[in-house]
Amino acid sequence: MSKSAPTISVLTANRLSDGAVVFLDFDGVWVESLRGAVVARTPDETRALESRGAFDAARNVIVEPYLVEMHESADGSLTPVRFRERVRLGGPSILDDVPGYVETPKPAPRAEPVHAEAA
Amino acid sequence: MYRYDEFDAEFVRQRVAQFRDQVERRLKGELTEEEFRPLRLMNGLYLQLHAYMLRIAVPYGTLSSRQMRKLAHIARVYDRGTGHFTTRQNLQFNWPKLGDIPDILAELAEVEMHAIQTSGNCIRNVTADHFAGATAEEVADPRPYAEIIRQWSSLHPEFSFLPRKFKVAVTAAPHDRAAIQVHDIGLHLKRLADGGLGFAVWVGGGQGRTPLLAKKIRDDLPEADLLSYLEAVLRIYNLHGRRDNKYKARIKILVHEIGAEPFAAQVEEEWQRIRDGALKLPEDEIKRIDAYFAPPAFVAPPAGASARSPLGEPDPAFERWIMRNTHAHRQRGYAIVTISLKPIGGIPGDASAAQMDAVADLAERYSFDEVRVTHEQNLVLPHVRLADLRAVYDALVEIELAEANAGLATDIIACPGLDYCALANARSIPIAQRISERLAARQNLIGELKIKISGCINACGHHHVGHIGILGVEKRGEEHYQLLLGGSGAEDAALAAITGPGFGPDGIVDAVEKVVDTYLKLRSGPQEAFLSAYGRLGSAPFKEALYAAAA
Numbered sequence: 223m224s225k226s227a228p229t230i231s232v233l234t235a236n237r238l239s240d241g242a243v244v245f246l247d248f249d250g251v252w253v254e255s256l257r258g259a260v261v262a263r264t265p266d267e268t269r270a271l272e273s274r275g276a277f278d279a280a281r282n283v284i285v286e287p288y289l290v291e292m293h294e295s296a297d298g299s300l301t302p303v304r305f306r307e308r309v310r311l312g313g314p315s316i317l318d319d320v321p322g323y324v325e326t327p328k329p330a331p332r333a334e335p336v337h338a339e340a341a
Numbered sequence: 342m343y344r345y346d347e348f349d350a351e352f353v354r355q356r357v358a359q360f361r362d363q364v365e366r367r368l369k370g371e372l373t374e375e376e377f378r379p380l381r382l383m384n385g386l387y388l389q390l391h392a393y394m395l396r397i398a399v400p401y402g403t404l405s406s407r408q409m410r411k412l413a414h415i416a417r418v419y420d421r422g423t424g425h426f427t428t429r430q431n432l433q434f435n436w437p438k439l440g441d442i443p444d445i446l447a448e449l450a451e452v453e454m455h456a457i458q459t460s461g462n463c464i465r466n467v468t469a470d471h472f473a474g475a476t477a478e479e480v481a482d483p484r485p486y487a488e489i490i491r492q493w494s495s496l497h498p499e500f501s502f503l504p505r506k507f508k509v510a511v512t513a514a515p516h517d518r519a520a521i522q523v524h525d526i527g528l529h530l531k532r533l534a535d536g537g538l539g540f541a542v543w544v545g546g547g548q549g550r551t552p553l554l555a556k557k558i559r560d561d562l563p564e565a566d567l568l569s570y571l572e573a574v575l576r577i578y579n580l581h582g583r584r585d586n587k588y589k590a591r592i593k594i595l596v597h598e599i600g601a602e603p604f605a606a607q608v609e610e611e612w613q614r615i616r617d618g619a620l621k622l623p624e625d626e627i628k629r630i631d632a633y634f635a636p637p638a639f640v641a642p643p644a645g646a647s648a649r650s651p652l653g654e655p656d657p658a659f660e661r662w663i664m665r666n667t668h669a670h671r672q673r674g675y676a677i678v679t680i681s682l683k684p685i686g687g688i689p690g691d692a693s694a695a696q697m698d699a700v701a702d703l704a705e706r707y708s709f710d711e712v713r714v715t716h717e718q719n720l721v722l723p724h725v726r727l728a729d730l731r732a733v734y735d736a737l738v739e740i741e742l743a744e745a746n747a748g749l750a751t752d753i754i755a756c757p758g759l760d761y762c763a764l765a766n767a768r769s770i771p772i773a774q775r776i777s778e779r780l781a782a783r784q785n786l787i788g789e790l791k792i793k794i795s796g797c798i799n800a801c802g803h804h805h806v807g808h809i810g811i812l813g814v815e816k817r818g819e820e821h822y823q824l825l826l827g828g829s830g831a832e833d834a835a836l837a838a839i840t841g842p843g844f845g846p847d848g849i850v851d852a853v854e855k856v857v858d859t860y861l862k863l864r865s866g867p868q869e870a871f872l873s874a875y876g877r878l879g880s881a882p883f884k885e886a887l888y889a890a891a892a
Contacts, residue, residue: 238368239368241393286374305767309768315768316688
């Protein structure tokens, strides 16, 4: 918990098809990058994100949505507060060491926008 | 090796078809995650930190070349070219896609493999001494009994929803490589007073957040009564094990809370009721299963056969490998070979598809088609002719799996940790890598030293029974590591004790080195292994070295 700054958070989940870590962006699309993620700064925004996560989980787009607490730097870039979430965002820290490791996954192309009203 | 009969094959085939349908319905949105989760877990499919993870059962750690090649194929086609061998003698793939899982399971079924009961609150894959059937130490091969238990426990209707998961390990040797005292049930196959075979039965061991050593509740169980007795143990647990709190739900808590003797008395009472019923093992049936595990057609060696060529140049690296990674075989002229999956600075338990294929080739050519997976995350070629050791070694050098470190400080057990696991609080693998690099140059000087690392309290990395154990925790959002000393998972089983305040990710590597330096300084000589020295010295000098400067 950050004591100095107000808590901000983003909505994350795992994609149903391959379990990849995804974040909800401004367009309502679940993407693999934190860039463009919707940030909740108030209790109302937090609740709105939570209900969006529950909605998309119920629609079987993503699995196990939850809010991740973030630090925001002066230039607006976001870093997860917990180390666990930093590893979850960045991927395994050891892939360079995997013997015979084939490839680093390319970010998947953006999925079709998944808007609530499309349900 | 055991071969599926028609019933086994049909059962696994049906299961694949069922799960194919379930996955299709999940992807179409006809099943919710809540509905699907128990179904996928029953088929070994987890959702981890970055992806799905499929855990494939390797019954009692025994694989054929064909099976190993299939695992390599799956790694190549459906994963990212690597498989991870685990502390429960299983194999995990870290990157499968949900839609591919039914095809993967169908491919596994082709080689008599599956992922059933590798998760969930059921009787899990039975583990065994990885030298079973090869070591001269044992009274008989314990794997036929592990196979009998596998058949009895697969989809056992009464035990598919136990209070918590249930793990059984079997050994037949006095030197316990199966860690039977930290299992829910540990079975020690032995010769009984009447000359027949039977079991010492240990119950209620386990690690996790409440580590407890098993209690021996029976010393003379005749082999014919194995299943009825296990059934009685499971029934008492199923009836009285706690379902209100998952952290108190394992049988170890029940045995601990009511006491080993009262527990044994309840088991005895139930067993007397059922021992002469349908579960009595007919001698013919034991013999039938035994036949699958008959020793291979060993060839008596020519007189004076040796691994070393009398004419060759001395080769210290090969000599070291012979010293560390080969073990006495029951058959004269043969050796058991440990293939270390712990290259210096590497990822414990990982093998690439190419390495798996190469090991399969070696097994086919030099080890009667058999490979074993060890709970220490290595592989074993159980039956290699002494005369073939040089060829095996040279082939292992080619695939970078010839590290001569079995049982040494760089032969580290580590769970996947926070790099993969959704439950972990801290990374395990990078800590193992840094310790391996730090101690590599001195590992032969240090001698036997078992370092075991878990990334959370669930203890998949067996830190409670490490000579040096490391437990990763989360402290104020960051990784933090506790250090434990003096544990053992062998016949001298003991739980390690925490030294004191923990360390950061760099500090823990320094701390391990300080412990090692202290041991080297205080040991009575190279013959006094770390665990013996710790037993003699106690924790005080190690704590002094770790914390005195800071005090």
